[in-house]
Amino acid sequence: MLSCRDELLLFTKQLVNIESIVNTSGEKEIAQVIHTMISSFPYFIDHPEQLVKSQTVDDEQERYNVLAYVKGTKGTSQKTIILMGHMDTVGIDDYNHLKEYATSPDSLKEHLKSETLSTDIKAHADSEDWMFGRGVLDMKSGLASHLYLLKYYSEHPDELDGNLVFVSECDEEDGSRGILSSLEQLSAWKQEQQFDYIAAINADFVSPRYEGDQNRYIYKGTTGKLLPSFFITGAETHVGSCFEGLDPNLIAAELTRQINYNPELCNEADGEITVPPVSLKQTDLKPSYTVQTALSAYVYYNFFIYSWSPKDVLIKLKEQAYIAFTQALLTFKERYQTYCQMSGEPFKEVKWEPNVLTYEEMNERLLDEHGTKYQNHMELFKSELLLDETLDTRMYAARVVEEAWKWMKNQSPTIILFYSSLYSPRVQLTGENENERHLMEALDHAVNQVQPYYPHPIVVRNFFPYISDMSFVALSDDDTGIKAVADNNPGWGTKHYVDYEKIRELNVPVINIGPYGYDAHKKYERMELTYSLEIVPNITNYLIKRLIN
Incomplete structure (x- = not known):
């Protein structure tokens, strides 16, 4: 097991401190911060060409994605895993008089203690194992986990028989222009570096599915969303x-x-x-x-x-x-x-x-x-x-x-x-191809390795139940389904367009291993530190080792 909690906590706080609300200049700021952080890693000082800050395309906002890769030296395999996550958040107006503390987890927690809170929220506010604040759950702690693993393998490329790609995308909370723009860079690296993309791992948040639910969920594939x-x-x-x-x-x-x-x-x-x-x-x-x-x-x-x-x-x-x-x-x-x-x-x-x-x-x-x-x-x-x-x-x-x-x-x-809006495609992992079978087997192995270190059940389900950028790295729909979207959207080709064939070209099986907590998009957004900062990165790491080592 990696001992990563303290460093990951620091990364999380650094990211949360940046007010990166979607469709504001904060998205531009956080991209620059993440780019600067990665560029300071010794590996990327020696390999600056493996780190890119790329502006989104066909976008009225100026904002950027940050992508980086580490090439393993353990062998000659070109198998490549994508670690993906978004850096934008929803707004903070719901914090009302606590708005100035929304992105300062420690200060926010202290101020919350003087509020009238429900029993559950008060227990978390009084606990050392919970962090409050905008983005702590959705999904800066998950992004921090990927950032930590990128840093770890940049320091230990000899443990990697394959490659690791890091994608930090903007605009997930609105139009997914971030991940859609990232497809160009991912495709370019596939050609230039001969990357064989075999899996993508998202780190968006997970929550209880019903009152009293103690499970911590991992999801294979994701729901599709239509309007x-x-x-x-x-x-x-x-x-x-x-x-x-x-x-x-x-x-x-x-x-x-x-x-x-x-x-x-x-x-x-x-x-x-x-x-x-x-x-x-x-x-x-x-x-x-x-x-x-x-x-x-x-x-x-x-x-x-x-x-x-x-x-x-x-x-x-x-x-x-x-x-x-x-x-x-x-x-x-x-x-x-x-x-x-x-x-x-x-x-x-x-x-x-x-x-x-x-x-x-x-x-x-x-x-x-x-x-x-x-x-x-x-x-x-x-x-x-x-x-x-x-x-x-x-x-x-x-x-x-x-x-x-x-x-x-x-x-x-x-x-x-x-x-009348973006179609976020469904992704269904069926095990019908080799990459899907290997990913599903490796995921079961990783969960079994980590479960003894954590008291609550870690349960694998088939579909991430919320809208996410997982929808834009794989495509389960055939041409007829996609044609129905294009032919029945009056804004297609003018106000709205998605190159779904770019997604089909990448078509990498995707799963979600993300931080656990409550109230994403709400005033009391919070995440459990132990699961999010210890269990999540270790499951992801076991999965990496199983897939490309």
């Missing part, structure tokens, strides 16, 4: 004649009732199951108050997948949208009939029928009907829309659908289903 979105048109009317039109908010509400928390939309794979989708936004698109009902509404949902493809999800959600639309019209009709009975007004048969299209279906129909006139108009519209810096990728996509809808000959109420 299915729905543009909903109604039939506008004056509110004084409300039954003469159809409010799209009624359909939106029914859609959310149908999709939100629906267990039918949980994806099971390898004995594990995703959480169901949940709404992240629901609004109409009226620019201001009027007494006219809204022309359209917009909703989108978080959607996790383990084995379904993006195309599978479109098929399933189109079915759900039909169910919701049908129910909304039934509710409308029943309430209209009841109102007519109460008021004595004559009832008119409801004329609308459920209509659901994917963006791809609508776009193809409009190209068939209008040809290059429509195509040229939309290209110009999208390019001009890029000038509106207030629009994120999600609202940009909605505005593109809204504009395209104007070209539809049939303007009856409709739901348009599309994707």
Whole structure:
């Protein structure tokens, strides 16, 4: 077992002290600090060309990744392991009056002791084995573990029959531009150095999965994350004649009732199951108050997948949208009939029928009907829309659908289903190829070696349950699944683009061995020192030795 706690604690505090909130200059600062730290290691003084600080591409922010590699001298193997982790954090506004201490773990802990805390949090605040602060758990202690191992093997390359690559990426908490930009450097090293990438190890945080859970988890592969979105048109009317039109908010509400928390939309794979989708936004698109009902509404949902493809999800959600639309019209009709009975007004048969299209279906129909006139108009519209810096990728996509809808000959109420944000691909380790089998066997061996030194169970599961940059070093989807993402994202190629083929070229099996704690992204974010600073680096080290020694 490596005796690494003290040095790793120092590294962790150094990283946490830097306020590296995503989409701020702090990302640039922490990259420079990490680059300076690594450049001071004797190995990199002798091999400066093996350390790179590279700026992200196609990014409105100036920020950088830091990559480095150590070449082993024990043998001639070119087997290479990637140690990856992100250096950005979420914001600190939730710390309120303690905001100035959010990145100073020792000071924060002292101030927390005077707060009114729950029993569990107070016990951790009083313990010498817990550290509080923004980024201590997510995931600077994990990054520090990789930094320590890079330093260790730079001092002991003779223990390495292969190579170790360190990747510290930015922008994980937003658009993953860091890891996506890093693919270029990883690909270049693969060609120049003949690296044979056999495994990637991420060090993002792990937490209890339920109250009272004592397990410390390691994950093979990761969940995929989609943002299915729905543009909903109604039939506008004056509110004084409300039954003469159809409010799209009624359909939106029914859609959310149908999709939100629906267990039918949980994806099971390898004995594990995703959480169901949940709404992240629901609004109409009226620019201001009027007494006219809204022309359209917009909703989108978080959607996790383990084995379904993006195309599978479109098929399933189109079915759900039909169910919701049908129910909304039934509710409308029943309430209209009841109102007519109460008021004595004559009832008119409801004329609308459920209509659901994917963006791809609508776009193809409009190209068939209008040809290059429509195509040229939309290209110009999208390019001009890029000038509106207030629009994120999600609202940009909605505005593109809204504009395209104007070209539809049939303007009856409709739901348009599309994707409006980044697809973080699922990664499923099946053991079907040699690298996956070796990684899974080596992981079991590493856990067995370290478990006797730690009192709580270390449990291996199949899918990291949160969004992470693990999604961008391997790809389980086939071309059809990826095509569904591109063809159904209205911002594809303008506001948003991902070169998924770059991921497929790398395609290295990935696992997560990360620090343990509670409340990531929250005020009481904290991590357990013993597991995070002793057990995590040693499991990772045993895994390295097993795979390339």
